[in-house]
Amino acid sequence: MIPYRISFSGIRDYKPRTISLMGKRDHILISGANGAGKSTLTFCWGAVMASTKVNVEGLRSKNLSDNRVWRAKIELIYENDGFVDAARFVRFTLDLEQEPGHPLKKEYYIAEGDRVDEWEQETRFSSSDKHFNFREYKRMLLQKYKIDPDAFYLIWYQQQDVNQFAVMKPEERFRIFSEMTGIESIQKSWESFKEQERDKEAILQTARNNQIQYKFELERWEKEKNRYEDQQSRIKRGILQYKTALCTLEDHYYTERMKYKDELEDVKENLDEKYEEAQQGEKQFAQLEAELLAKQAEFQSAEKEREIAEERQLQCKKESKDKEREWNAMKEEIKDVTDRVKNIGISEDVVRAEKSSKEQQLQEAEKEKVYTEQLISETSYNLNELRSEVAKLEVQVDNDEAAVVSAKNYIEQYKSSFYMEEKHTKVESMMRQTKDLVETVKKDLQQKYEEKKQLELNRYVSPRQEEGLRYFRREGLQAYPLRDLIELEGDAEFRHEDILNTIKYAIFVESKEFRPPNDLYYVPLPLIVPTESVISLPQYKLRIKEGDNEKLVSVAMKALWWVKQFFTGEQPCIQKNSLIDIRGFRGEQEKTEYILSEKAIMQRLEETGKWIEEHEKQLIQYERDIQTLEEKERKLHDIVYKLRDAEAVLQKAAERTFRIEQLGRKTEEKQRLEQEIQRLYAINQELHTRISRLRERLETLEQYEMIYEELHKEKEKIAHMQKLEQIHRELLDELKRVVEQRDILDETCNRLEIECNKASQKTKQQKQEVEELCAYIQRLEKKKKDVQEHFITTEEKLISIQRENQDANDTYGKLLEQLGWEKQIEEWSEAKALSQKQSAEITLEGALGETVDPLAPENYAKMKEENEKSNAELHNAEQILNELRENIALMRERLETTIQMNAHKIHKKFEQYMEQFHFEGKVEWNMDTNKHGDMRYYLYIKARKKGHRGKMEDISAKGRGGKVGSGVSGGEESLSSLLFALALLQTIEASPGYIILDEYDSALDDSRKEKVFTLFEQELNRKMIIVSPKSHDPNYLQHFSQALTVMHDASVPVSRILQVKRAIEETETVSKDN
Incomplete structure (x- = not known):
């Protein structure tokens, strides 16, 4: 800003x-x-x-x-x-x-x-x-x-800093230089890496010392560990053998004890069982005797009851015959009425009840018949409707089958709509591409027509030149393309034009100030002041264009002189087909074309004509292709439309399936209704038959009622006769019961007689078994005494070995726990187990008597871990140090390269500026390490007058010593400081739009002051605000x-x-x- x-x-x-x-x-x-x-x-x-x-x-x-x-x-x-x-x-x-x-x-x-x-x-x-x-x-x-x-060093340059770079020590001067150029961050990073290197070297030496100490301690503890492990191995063998022997003996004695114990328990249990069996046998013998007496008494009682039943049977037979004779006499008296009643087969109550029931059934059957006839009417109507729907569905299903067959045939012919759409899309894409090509060819043809027109008029310019020329015409400024001013000589080859590729599209403008419309080279003609008259450059085969217009010839001479300046060696210059200036390089302005030769123009005109002819033919062919593709696209569009309809038919499979299923359901429903109506007709027929039968039955029942009315007239005889019949039936029933009771008593007497015989035999057998059991109990008592003696002896041995095993657990419990002891039993005899026990006691006592360090394995493991850590730390330290040194080397190379590059830029600028004031100037830098290992950086500004001998001295030499008679003068010191500051400002990235210089010219004479200001003005190319205590001549004031x-x-x-x-x-x- x-x-x-x-x-x-x-x-x-x-x-x-x-x-x-x-x-x-x-x-x-x-x-x-x-x-x-x-x-x-x-x-x-x-x-x-x-x-x-x-x-x-x-x-x-x-x-x-x-x-x-x-x-x-x-x-x-x-x-x-x-x-x-x-x-x-x-x-x-x-x-x-x-x-x-x-x-x-x-x-x-x-x-x-x-x-x-x-x-x-x-x-x-x-x-x-x-x-x-x-x-x-x-x-x-x-x-x-x-x-x-x-x-401040970017926009301010204060009075006290006029000679700042001159009086500064080289270290301070380098610090300012590194801050302004951005080297400071790289420098600090490198110094930080150096500090890290010293720290890492100290860490590496410490790691090496630690590794030696750990190795010595590791060997010492390894010996102690081996002694400890040998002792522990013998203790382990001894205690394991001792415990194994004790456990084997304990198991042996325990097994023997348990064997005798089990045998003793078996004998006791057997003995208890036998005593219990004897008691049960005696009890059972007494029970059997009591049961025998009870059964004998029961048999005598059954004999008495059988005699009483026989007497009652004879009495019932006699009474039954008497009642039967009386009933037969009364039967003869009412034989006619009773015969008709007997023919009825049912009682009067049954007749009346059945008549009432049949009347009710008749009413219900008639109602049901009416209801059935109504159902038959409704079902017939539904059946007719259903038959109509089934007929319609059958027609639709047939039509669906025909449509599916047609669709499948069409799809088999053209695969699918997606496939044909792809073909359609490809045709459309080809058609669009062809149309794009047509547009491109038409556009290119239009450009070629314009180019041909310009070539025929010998006024060819590039598109960007045309843009620039139109702009200057609108601005009312006269502008000339370079090709209108200079040309190649007649015998020159086309390639001679290549040397001007970077500037041959330049435009010369009749104005000092203007705004360039694009990035071509625009040259203000008034600022070109030729120092010589140039009409040709034979070495480059260039000359001005001849013509009658003197002004155009004058402009062409300026342009050719301007071109010549690019080949004088001073920047900007053209070398190796590149435009080189202090800011960088530039290549060709446009694509490679020859525009400065009449032959080249004619050749381009001929090539352009051929190109137009070829592309006009190509355009015609493209238009034909478009017509063909449009026809093909229309056909494919119709096919795709039909395929979509066919696929839509196939995609409606669910609807077709639904119609088929619906047809099936409707057909089944129709069949069901037909069956239902047949069933209803059958029911109706059955109801008709039932009603006829019910009416016939009612007529019969009415006749039965008339017979029973006649029977009521003989009511007293019939009642007595019925009473006799009832008594006769009761006597027959009692006779039957008495006969059955007598049969049961016969069976009971036979059964009790047999049971009495069995009970007597069983009582004798039980008495014999009790006597045998008492003898067996005496033998078991003797065996029990022998087994008990063996059990006591074995138990005493077991208790002794258990006490010894417990003493071993109390004494060596921790050791056994450390060894992870688990009970182990060997298949040894008692003698071998006792031998192994004695041997183990001797080994264990000898091992426990030795003196070792129990912490030796733990200390060895710790020391081994520390040694491994030490080795790892040493390896890591060496690896980190090596990587750090590689980074330091790369960082040093980067730092030196950056410093050298920036110092060289400043040196070239400073040397160039000093030369304008007839001085030799040099900017150098150096770096070294002080006795503390810190890096020191130096930036030297050296100067001497041209023609003087001797080595160049740093301009701060005089300022540092405070003595006179040596070094550069005060004015030269100020001049060197100002020119170094200018060179420094030119090389840094920051470029503000203005600069304030406070008394920068206080130490300069008038002649140098204006020249220094002019140099600052040219090089900085920005607004300057100068604060000065001096008076100034009018020429100097013209700059402001x-x-x-x-x-x-x-x-x-x-x-x-x-x-x-x-x-x-x-x-x-x-x-x-x-």
Whole structure:
């Protein structure tokens, strides 16, 4: 951004003032006597930019008493040149206020707008604001507006720093150089790596010492471990053998004891069982005797009951015969009526009940018949409807089958709609591509027609040249392409034109200032001042175009002289078909074409004609192809449409299936209804038959009722006869029961007689078994006594060995637990087990008597782990150190390369600048290590007058010694420092739009001052604001768009700023105070 205006009030002894700073390349001079307050203006600049290098309180006037309020305001307006994402104008404001006895209050403001003093938005920054504070203000300056207020060496060059590079020590000079070029970060990284290297070397040496110590301790503890492990092995063998023998003996005795115990228990159990059996036998014998007596008494009682039953049987037979004779006599009396009643076969009550039931059944059957006839009518109607639906569905199913067959045939012919759509898409794609080709060919033909037209008129220009020429015609400026001014000689070959590929599309413009419309080479003709007349360059086969227009010939001579400057060796220059300048390289401007030769133009005209003819034929063929493809596309479109219909038919399989299933269901329903109606007809017929039968049965039952009415007239005889019949039946029943009772008693007597015989025999047998059991019990008592004696002996041995085993557990319990002892029993005899036990006791006592270190294995393991860790640490330390040294080597190479590259750039610039003042200049650098191992860097600035002998000396040699008589002079020292600063500014990346130089020319004479300023102006190519205490001649003032003079009246006191204006006669006059 470019400064546009600065305003301030309340600053030291200045009255409120506004200074215009307009102009991107317009320079401003601020002059005045020493102490007048010139630098105060630059301090205002730094204050409003929130620079940490400006003490804002120093802007307060010393003449303002402490009991008064100080208020000040600084406004700085920048014009945005388009490189910052902001409005066209940006205003930065600083408001200051300090009340007596209170700290200074500061507030910053940023405003933007497309016009000056018409601000669209403004942001306030204060120390108390959470979001918009002073830190946010500086962040926006750096990030959004690309302004670094603390980078004074980029935009400031103060009085005390005029000779800064001359009086600096080489180390300090290198520090400034590294900061400005960005080497400082690489340098710090490399020094950090060096510091890490020293630390890692110390770590490596410590690791080696530790590894030796660990190895010695590891060998010592290994011996102790082996002794301990041998002792533990013998203890283990002894204790295991001892415990195995004890366990084997214990198991042997326990097995013997359990054997005798089980045998004793078996004998006792058997004996108890036999005693119990004897008791049970005696009890059973007594029971059997009692049962025998009971059965004999029961048999006698059954004999008596059988005799009584026989007597009752005879009596019942006699009474039954008497009743039967009386009933037969009365039967003869009512034989006719009774015969008809007997023919009926059912009683009167049954007849009446059946008649009532049949009447009810007849009514129900008649109702059911009416209901059945109604169902038959409804079912017939539903059946007729269903038959109609089935007929329709059968027609639809037949039509579906025909459509499916047709669709399948069509799909078999054309595969699928997707396949044909792909073909259709490919045809459409080919048609679009062909149409695109037609458009491209038409466009290319149009360009070729235009090119042919220009070639025929011999006025060929490239598209970008045409764009530039149209632009200058609109601007009203005369412009000439290079090909209109120069050409190849007649005998030149086309290839001679290749040397001008980087500039042959250049355009020469009749104006000093203009805006290039594109990236071609545009040359202001008024700025070309040939030092010689050039009409041809034979070595390059170039000459000016001849013609009658003298002005065009003059322009062509300028253009050819301009071309010649690219081959003088000075930059910018053309070498190896590349344009080389101090900023870089540039290749060909356009694609390779020959435009400077008449032969080349004719050849291009012929080639263009052939190209047009070929592509016109190609265009016709493309149009034919498009017609063919359109016809093919229409056919494919119809096929795809029909295929989609066919696939849609096949995709409706679910609907067809549904119709088929529906037809099946409807057919089944129709069959069911037909069966139902047949069933209903059968039911109706059956009901008709049942009603007829019921009516016939009712007529019969009415006749039965009439017979029973006649029977009622003989009621008393019949009643007595029925009573006799009832008594006769009861006597027969009692006779039957008596006969059955007598049969049962016969069976009971026979059974009891047999049971008495069996009970007598069983009683005798039980008595014999009891006597045998008593003898067997006596034998078991003797065996029990023998087994008990063996059991006691074995138990005593077992108790003894268990006590010894428990003593071993108490004594060696921890050891057994460490060994992970588990009970083990061998198949030894008692004698062998006792032998093994004695041997193990001897081995165990001998091993336990030795003295060893029980911590030896643990210490050995720890020491081994420490040794392995030490080896790993040593390996890691060596590996890290090697990697670090490789990185250090790469970083050193990168650092040296970067320093060398930047120092060489500065050296070339410094050498070039010094040569313009007839000095030899050199910039060198070096690095070494001091006695503490720290890296030291040096940057030397050496100079001497041309023609002088002797080695070049660093310009700081005189300043450091403080002696006179050697080194460069003071003016030469200042000149060297300024030119080094210029070279340094030219090589760094930062490139602000302006620079403030405070008394940079105070140590220069008038002749060098203007020359140095001109050099700064040319090289920096940016706005400069110069603060100088010296008076200046009119020629020097011509470099500035405005000049200001600062005056201070100590008697008032007040400071004023006066503007120096140019007079028509180019004399200086001083205007009034603004």
